[in-house]
Amino acid sequence: MGGAVAVSLQSAPVNDSPTTSPKAPEPVRTPRIRPQSLADVAFPKTIKSFVRRAGRTTTGQTKAFAELGPKFLLPYQPAPLDFAAAFADVAGADDMADIKRPTVLEIGFGMGEATAHIAALLPGTNFLCCEVHEPGVGALLKRIGEQNLRNIRICAHDAVEVIDHMLPLQSLAGVHLFFPDPWHKKKHNKRRLIQAPLIAKLAARLQLGGYIHCATDWQPYAEQILEVLSAEPLLKNTARAEHPDLLGYAPKPHYRPLTKFENRGIKLGHGVWDLVFERI
Structure with a gap:
C-alpha cells in the first residue's frame, strides 16, 4: 500500500507594509493517497482461489464458530490430510471398516446453502470445503448445527495451498466449483479461478x-x-x-x-x- 509522503512546509512570505493587509499563506495541499485496489495489483504468478470480501459476521455465526468450529473446522497443514481421522465420527455403526467413504472437495461455497443441501442429500459422502470468507464459514457452521450434518469439514484457507499440500494424488471422488467469480471485464479474465494449471x-x-x-x-x-x-x-x-x-x-x-x-x-x-x- 502507499507509504507516507513527506511534504516540505515553508513559511509563507509576510508583507511588512502598513498600508497593505497581510496576505494569507497558501494552504498546504497534502497529496491524496488512493488505497491500492485489486485492479492496481499485478496479476500474481501463483494461482489464488479467492478474493477477500468485506462482510460482517452475525451473532448466530459467531456462536456457531465457538460451538461447532472445534469439531468442523480443519486447520491448514502443509502435510497430507488423514481423511479417516478428519471424518472419524461420520461413519455409522453399519458402515464396514474396510469401505472408504468418498470425499468431494468444494472450492468457494459462499454462504453454504448448496453445500448443506448436497451434504444432507448425500450422507454417504464426505465433503471437504474451502472458503476464506468468514461470514460464509460462520453461515455454513450454523447450517451444520441446524441440520445436524456430520459429513462436512471446513478448511478456511486458500484452496490452492490445500490442494498442493494436503490432498494426495487420486484421493478425491469429486470436485465442486459452483459460481466462481466471473471477472466480467476482459482485462480481468486472467484472474478467473478456472484455468489450466488449477484444473x-x-x-x-x-x-x-x-x-x-x-x-x-x-x-x-x-x-x-x-x-x-x-x-x-x-x-x-x-x-x-x-x-x-x-x-x-x-x-x-x-x-x-x-x-x-x-x-x-x-x-x-x-x-x-x-x-x-x-x-x-
Missing part, C-alpha cells in the same frame, strides 16, 4: 472415475471453462455422447439445488451452465 492439479487428485462439476451463470466464462476442461488430457466430458444437443454442457445434476440467486436470475432470463467432466 491439472485437480485432475491429478481425482480417483479414476471421479468428476469435476463446475457451474456458472456467465456464458463467456462457461465457454472458457469448457475449453479449459476439454484441453485437460486426464478428463473427458460426460455430456458429449449422452447430450450432444447441449454442445458440451451437462444437464443440472440432481444434487445441485437452485439457489435463491439462481432462481432470481432464471426469472430474469439468465442462463446457467453446468459442466461435468470425468477422470480417465
Whole structure:
C-alpha cells in the first residue's frame, strides 16, 4: 500500500507594509493517497482461489464458530490430510471398516446453502470445503448445527495451498466449483479461478472415475471453462455422447439445488451452465 509522503512546509512570505493587509499563506495541499485496489495489483504468478470480501459476521455465526468450529473446522497443514481421522465420527455403526467413504472437495461455497443441501442429500459422502470468507464459514457452521450434518469439514484457507499440500494424488471422488467469480471485464479474465494449471492439479487428485462439476451463470466464462476442461488430457466430458444437443454442457445434476440467486436470475432470463467432466 502507499507509504507516507513527506511534504516540505515553508513559511509563507509576510508583507511588512502598513498600508497593505497581510496576505494569507497558501494552504498546504497534502497529496491524496488512493488505497491500492485489486485492479492496481499485478496479476500474481501463483494461482489464488479467492478474493477477500468485506462482510460482517452475525451473532448466530459467531456462536456457531465457538460451538461447532472445534469439531468442523480443519486447520491448514502443509502435510497430507488423514481423511479417516478428519471424518472419524461420520461413519455409522453399519458402515464396514474396510469401505472408504468418498470425499468431494468444494472450492468457494459462499454462504453454504448448496453445500448443506448436497451434504444432507448425500450422507454417504464426505465433503471437504474451502472458503476464506468468514461470514460464509460462520453461515455454513450454523447450517451444520441446524441440520445436524456430520459429513462436512471446513478448511478456511486458500484452496490452492490445500490442494498442493494436503490432498494426495487420486484421493478425491469429486470436485465442486459452483459460481466462481466471473471477472466480467476482459482485462480481468486472467484472474478467473478456472484455468489450466488449477484444473491439472485437480485432475491429478481425482480417483479414476471421479468428476469435476463446475457451474456458472456467465456464458463467456462457461465457454472458457469448457475449453479449459476439454484441453485437460486426464478428463473427458460426460455430456458429449449422452447430450450432444447441449454442445458440451451437462444437464443440472440432481444434487445441485437452485439457489435463491439462481432462481432470481432464471426469472430474469439468465442462463446457467453446468459442466461435468470425468477422470480417465
